[in-house]
Amino acid sequence: MGKRDHWNGVYATKSEDTVSWFQKDAQPSLDLILTHPDAAARGVVDIGAGASRLVDRLLDNHVEDVTLLDLSDRSFDVVRGRLIGRDVQPTFVVQDVTDWQPARASGIWHDRAAFHFLTNRASQDAYLSVLKSATVPGSIAIIATFAENGPEQCSGLPVQRYSSEALSARIEPSFRQLETRKIDHLTPSGMTQLFQYTVLEAV
């Protein structure tokens, strides 16, 4: 089964609040983005956004230039349904991030649990090249992955785990590290998953 079929199958068969990565409050992503209001005003792109509620919270906080990118169009059906009736809507991009050719740079690149599915060097390099083309000096990248001692799989797929130091080293010298966090995520079934969040600024 291809990657797109895998993810469409997940979103077709599970409700958004039962997947292991579900968050009601999209934290700490929301706070980390709102810490950089000038960058957020230049546009936020959420990579591997899935059915995340981050976009709802961004719109609530008047961050209105939001682009959601995901392999899975099924995940966006969920988001579109939730956002019915809102005046401001995000831009939806159904695409493998490693093939994306962004039309413009954004102030904030956010990724919670998408980059870690790229387990070979060539696909990681392709991702980092898209990251560079989607940002300009002063743009902020917030990248969350399973931490070095987090789970080895997510949604039944193998992942590459990172410490914040290893992640920053992979992304430098085009970006410099601003902040890191370690977060225990409690899944809907009561398991704990250790994430690392790294905030970087494009230089």
Ligand SMILES: C[S@@+](CC[C@H](N)C(=O)[O-])C[C@H]1O[C@@H](n2cnc3c(N)ncnc32)[C@H](O)[C@@H]1O
């Ligand atoms: C574990 S989920 C996380 C979803 C969301 N970021 C959140 O925190 O709720 C991973 C998401 O990344 C998407 N994804 C995985 N590989 C991708 C790729 N190469 N390009 C774009 N999206 C991808 C999946 O479709 C899925 O929606």
